[in-house]
Amino acid sequence: MQQKLRVGLVGYGKAGSAVANVLSSDARFELRWIARRTSSGNPQTHPGTDIPIIGLESCPFAALFESDPVDALVDFSSPESIRLYGEEIRRRGIILISAISAYTEDDLNYARSLGGDTRVLCSPNITLGINFLIVAAKLLRKIAPFADIEILEQHFKDKPEVSGTARKIAETLEVNGERITSLRLGGIVGHHEVIFGFPHQTVRLTHESIRREAFGTGAAFALTQLADCKNGFYTFDDLLLNLMRSELLETAKPDNTQDGE
Numbered sequence: 001m002q003q004k005l006r007v008g009l010v011g012y013g014k015a016g017s018a019v020a021n022v023l024s025s026d027a028r029f030e031l032r033w034i035a036r037r038t039s040s041g042n043p044q045t046h047p048g049t050d051i052p053i054i055g056l057e058s059c060p061f062a063a064l065f066e067s068d069p070v071d072a073l074v075d076f077s078s079p080e081s082i083r084l085y086g087e088e089i090r091r092r093g094i095i096l097i098s099a100i101s102a103y104t105e106d107d108l109n110y111a112r113s114l115g116g117d118t119r120v121l122c123s124p125n126i127t128l129g130i131n132f133l134i135v136a137a138k139l140l141r142k143i144a145p146f147a148d149i150e151i152l153e154q155h156f157k158d159k160p161e162v163s164g165t166a167r168k169i170a171e172t173l174e175v176n177g178e179r180i181t182s183l184r185l186g187g188i189v190g191h192h193e194v195i196f197g198f199p200h201q202t203v204r205l206t207h208e209s210i211r212r213e214a215f216g217t218g219a220a221f222a223l224t225q226l227a228d229c230k231n232g233f234y235t236f237d238d239l240l241l242n243l244m245r246s247e248l249l250e251t252a253k254p255d256n257t258q259d260g261e
Contacts, residue, residue: 011077022216101164115233124164148197
């Protein structure tokens, strides 16, 4: 039986809590602990489990990795966290899955440098569906570079900034930020739509996040894929395209089966 991947989770907001729900119930992983910036004072565990929630003010990453080792770290916290654990995961070769959407270019350069010593994936939106949408939109952009493009993103009304996912879509499709329209309505988890306007037709690629557990499903996919990768810095696109290439190569293999066999 294949050994479970030992995982630590950083961040315990709404997204982090949903990710913990998924990873703690997936037989492929052992979620060892959840780290947050501060603790509530009393010992806490994730509901329905004995997984401890640890405050970093009392147990910094160096001590945490030493006392309770993990094979991989999943980060749903804040951009500052990567500087707190970066050198520790570099030294120990711990896989990093980061879903932070507000990294500066310096942060991203630092994350890329970690890829020299371990496996690192950074994605502002780690759901499987949105990353498939991005790959499909990129392909359509190459097929029809003349098409008009508009990007629509909708989120809960208290989200202040343009979503990192929408910015990534615009960057991938090489359109400027003026092509992004943002709507803030009620409790929408996340909606992204890429609209291609052709002379006589329109193509809409749409992704809707129904529950935040979708982030956990994406993190689980990334963990299983990175476990088989070499050291390096990866995007979600890289993982999906590697799978697509493998599938296409498998499909293209000649069928040597003879009639009657």
